[in-house]
Amino acid sequence: MTTPRKQIRLAAHFPGVNNTTVWSDPASRSQIDFSSFVHLARTAERGGFDFFFLAEGLRLREHQGRIHDLDVVGRPDTLAVLAGLAAVTRHLGLAGTLSATYNEPYELARQLASLDHLSDGRAAWNVVTTSDAFTGENFRRGGYLDHADRYERAAAFVRAARGWWDSWSADALAGGRDRPTFVNEGGVRRFAQTDRFFAVEGESTVPRSPQGHPVVIQAGDSVQGRDFAAANADVIFSRHGGLEQGRDFYADVKGRLGGYGRSPEDLLIMPAATFVVAGTAAEAEERARHIRYQQVSGQTAIRSLEQVWGRDLSAYDPDGPLPDVEPDPGNTAISQGRAGRVKDPLAQVRAWRELAEAKKLSIRDLVVETTARQTFVGTPDGVAAQLDEHVQTKACDGFVLVPHLTPGGLDDFVDLVVPLLRERGVLRTEYTGATLRENLGLPAPR
Incomplete structure (x- = not known):
């Protein structure tokens, strides 16, 4: 008996706060118009x-005290965009990055x-933690949260959110959502949490939703982040x-699940991919080279080095040698609002x-x-084969694809690579589940 091939999970990342989006390409369009979101979502x-995966930035990035205008600097509210997309799509999941x-x-x-x-x-819900005081200045609590506390608060936050979602039992209503009537007084229970x-x-004012709990996504890579994901997440948005590297990460995180009473099938690992x-x-190699140099202008290159050097390097020629200082x-403080700072700039500079x-x-x-x-x-066949190899050999369960163009960056992939993945029998030809949780093959909420 032939074992069915493992299915590839795919997500579409709307380009977020980064310098990977190619603004200079004639095909580049607005990052804010609703039509851009609609195009990418419908293509996916x-x-x-x-x-569909939407990133979020809670403050405009700054570099040397000025708005970092080489990055995307504006984005409508995440939940507003996703609610709008719910009306123009039928099956596609809608994932938003929202800070705990x-x-x-x-x-x-x-x-x-x-x-x-x-x-x-x-x-x-892509659960993210935000610990820097710069971002906190937009909020009344400021930057009070110590970096070491961010996952502890996030775990408490997710616990509380699930408490609200569970405050309506599955049989709390008769007559469905259109004409709800309470079956019994125990159908809606009071929830309390103190920590x-x-x-x-x-108690929640919203009846239990179709999935019970929205799918929870997490992106941490530290030991603390991996444990948080093993305990709480349905999907990991990985950088491996x-x-x-993917196989090592996959084995490590899946191996942690048993300690939280979960099985390997309860958590999907989906790295970002271009x-x-x-x-x-x-x-393809020549086109990739052209795209890379579009993404990294001379000005972007200098600012990228300044974030590591911690110095003004504007006097240096981007097409010349590395700074000698x-x-x-x-x-x-030279760059504010950017995640993933280099931990050891001296070692990084030596390696570079x-x-x-x-x-x-x-x-x-x-x-x-x-x-x-x-x-x-x-080639399309070569890319399809690479994606399939990663999933079949347990380097991941799928991918979050990050295109370099908005909004048409997925068009080539869907037109050229998707048919080949379907021929291989590793990508659906139609949606069979009623919810995102079902389409991802995830179990019902515990």
Whole structure:
């Protein structure tokens, strides 16, 4: 008997706050117009993707005290966009990135349950933690939260949100959502939680939603983040897109699930991935190189180095050699609102100098080499084979595809690669589940 091939899970990432979006391409369109969101979402649904993934920035990034205008600097509210997309899609999941630091459990649980009802069971929540005081200045609590406390608060937050979602039992209503009547007084129960972060009590105003709980996504990679995901998440948005790194991460996180009473099938691992396809492998490589140099202008290259050097490097030529001055590790304020700071700038600079000397790289060449490489490059058949290999050999369960163009960046993938994945029998030809949770093959909420 032939074992069925493992299905590939796919998500479409609407390009967020980053410098991967190519603004200069003639095909680039608005990052704010609703039509851009609609185009990408409908393209993903046409391709049988599981969900649409929307990033969020809670403050405009700054560099040397000025708005960092080389990045995307504006984005409508996440929940408003997803609610709008619920009306123009039928099956595609709708995932929003929403902070567990600068929201409150009751309010966010109610909003997500409402989105789940409006979309007939397609809501998902990417839980993120935000610990920096710069972002906190937009909120009354400021930057009070210590970095070490962020996952503890997030775990308490998710516990509380699930408490609100569970305050209506599955049999609380008769007559369905259109004409609800309470079956018994026990159908809606009072929820209470008291811990070092929250002291809340009450019941949800929103009946139990189609999924019970919206799908929970998480993106942490530290030991603490991996444990948080193993205990709480349905999907991990991973940064480990390489084959060997992916296998190590996959085995590590899946191995943690048993300690929380869960099985490997209860959690999906989906790394971020980019792609370039063309008629031949050589054409794809040339196109990928062209895209990388579009993504990294000379100005972007200099600012990227300044974030590591902690110095003003504007006097240096981006097409010349690396700066000969040493970094200033204490100047962490040069770039504000950016995640993933380099932990050891001195070591990073040494490694970059060695790489630049060995390969004869300019500043811009170095930034292209180290920050903007596409994950999958090749012919449509070659890319399909690479994606399939990663999933079948347990490097991941699927991918969150991040296109370099808004809103048409997924068009080539859906037109050229998706048919080949379907021929391989690893991607759905139609949606069979009634909810996002069912389409992802995830169990009902515990």
